[in-house]
Amino acid sequence: MTANGMLGSVFRNLLNNAVQHNDADDPLVVVDVGLDGDRVTVRVADNGPGVPDDRKMEVFGKNEKGIDSSGTGVGLYLVHTLVSEYGGSVRIEDNDPRGAVFVVRLRRAGRGADEE
Known part of the structure; x- marks a missing residue:
């Protein structure tokens, strides 16, 4: 499935x-986009507390939220659900020296002859 208007919700979340x-004294969020053949990779990195290894898949579950979170527990579930529907993947990596990196990989939309 090609991404639709809900793709904005993925990155907004x-x-x-x-x-x-982010609990850093100087919060930082960096977005990086790369192309690899027919795939697009978007990395959203921060310098916050990170996500423990044993929670990296759990945070995508419905109603899952951090201990100090005031959120609903739906945002990352929506991210995972939409990215999966688009035929992509999302995972969490550790940022160096501190924080988390959410890595979204999606198929690149096809190019028509008039777009070249």
Whole structure:
């Protein structure tokens, strides 16, 4: 399935999450986009507290939220659900020296002859 208008919700939720859960004295969020053949990779990195290894998959569950979170527990579930529907993947990596990196990989939309 090609991404639709809900794709904005994916990145809005990831950016909100990176800002709301950042406890650094100087919060920083960096977005990086790369192309690899027919795939697009978007990395949303922050310098917050990070996500423990044993929670990296759990945070995508419905109603899952951090201990100090005031959120609904739906944002990352929506991210995972939409990205999966688009035929992509989302995972969490550790940022160096501190924080989390949410990595979204999606298929690149096809290019028509008139777009070349």
